[in-house]
Amino acid sequence: MSAPPNSLIPQQTQRVSPVDLLRTLCEKQVTGSLWVASNGVNWLVVFEQGRVIYVTHDLEPLVRLGEQLQRQGGPGSVLAEEVRPLINTLFAQKLKEPASGRVGYEALLWLMRQQYLTREQALEVCERLTREALESLLLVSEGAVVFSPQTHLSQTGYSFELSALLTYCQERIRGWRALGAPVWSPYQRLYLTSHVTPQKQLPELHQQFRVHLRGLSFRHLAIQTNYDELKLAQSLLPYIREKVILLREPQPPFHQLPRLLPLQPIAPPVKPACTIACIDDSPTITNEIRRYLGDTGFEVIAVNEPLKALMQIVRLKPELILLDVGMPLLDGYELCRLLRKNPLFKKTPIVMVTGNTGFLDRAKATMVGATDYLTKPFSQEGLLKMVHRHLAV
Incomplete structure (x- = not known):
């Protein structure tokens, strides 16, 4: 998804309020595609009569789909071991095309048509991918925006209420921000240090985590261990603060996604001007x-x-x-x-x-x-x- 069809996104950027923008489009019950470009990342939101069909961005769409297939089937499952490589082979060429972010959605539809996934399973995967992409889109403050009346996607018959998606994603963002300054992205990589003695007594990390704390991000670690990534980050926060676990920058290209900002102290109310x-x-x-x-x-x-x-x-x-x-x-x-x-x-x-x-x-x-x-x-x-x-x- 390097550029929308016909290069519709303008060169000039502008201040963006994704929440207001999405709500306006849903209130108008539009059908079409919203494109938002910021810091080299392109997001796509597809609407049908004011309901959200799908949200994605163009950073590793097949990788993100593969991870959700692994979560759906579990490690060692057919989805993880056979279907995931098959998807990469069949759809890899499409990653070179404009608007490559929607490749993940097209691959998901193919899996449903080939009966690798039931309709209900495809809906679960689609919703997780949509929430993940929307969560990062809500952090965008400046970007280039364009709306196209064309969706460019085959419809599945299911869609999502925007209000429910926003409630979920905004609550997740608040949870991430509450972790404080050490954590500013779900894609930060974690490394276990053996030579650091914590200042206070901490429980021994479970072996399931220890074997993966060699550069996996919160998001990828959650996939491997079948945990919720936010709850995982919350449980590991004491080890991060005591420097038992060190955090490093996200692996490219995920370093391009907008950063979370920690919650600021509540200031006393200010009298309006x-x-x-x-x-x-x-x-x-x-x-x-x-x-x-x-x-x-x-x-x-x-x-x-x-x-x-x-x-x-x-x-x-x-x-x-x-x-x-x-x-x-x-x-x-x-x-x-x-x-x-x-x-x-x-x-x-x-x-x-x-x-x-x-x-x-x-x-x-x-x-x-x-x-x-x-x-x-x-x-x-x-x-x-x-x-x-x-x-x-």
Whole structure:
């Protein structure tokens, strides 16, 4: 998967919020492929009507499939000893093609068609591979992104709810980060040192682990011992801290995957830079404004009852007021005029929010003391520009 079809990924990178991006695509019930490229790694997420079919990246797709086959069948099984080499032989040539990351999925479908795996077994393997790739994708903060309406993958009839996948992967990431600074990747390699005497008494490591602590990563060690890799890392953490086990960089190409950052100490709550009151009888609009401004350091207070708005605004004393024009019983123009009569709000920026764009509407807003005019529908960028224009933030 060195590049998406037709080299669709742009050269310029951008800030990426994978969670928001995936949720948006699922909410729109899209069918197609999302490509994310970062630090030489390309991720692929395939959707069908807003559900996730598969998530992968282009680092050793057949190796990762083979490991999951070994986990499925166990060491010495037909899947581990016969099918795994067969897959490598049949699909190795495809690794040289563009979008090679999906080769693992194509091989998985082939295994199901050839009845090496039942449909239920293929689903288990697919879900583990999807979770593994999604977990690393959620750590990406900057990359090139493109969406294609084509999936390029045969469908199996099964798919996954994004919310369940996110819940699982985010919980896993929290677990990894809780381990602290020594551990920053599931692909870090572990080495057992025999000459180090621990400062505190630790139980003797089980022989099952000792024979493998010669450069296997947490992930590969978990495959060999049939353990969950996070629980494995948690159990080995005391030995790592006492330097009985040393950690080394991931083996290429897995060193290209984004790093985990340890959990930071919880800081005391910080007062938001400014309080913004949003007066609108529509909860949909106030929720959208809160979503647009909620992660940018502002505290957004929604006021949905125009008749009670004046009392609430006097109590809140916001630094800026976003005021809808078309409200029942008491419209925005009249409310703006009443606010300007109060000495507390003589200089408070009041931005009228409306779908009307006529000259007379703007003139009326100016006459009642409005500071500015924001036309619906508005983008997050447009809203932020308006807020920053009138607040010294």
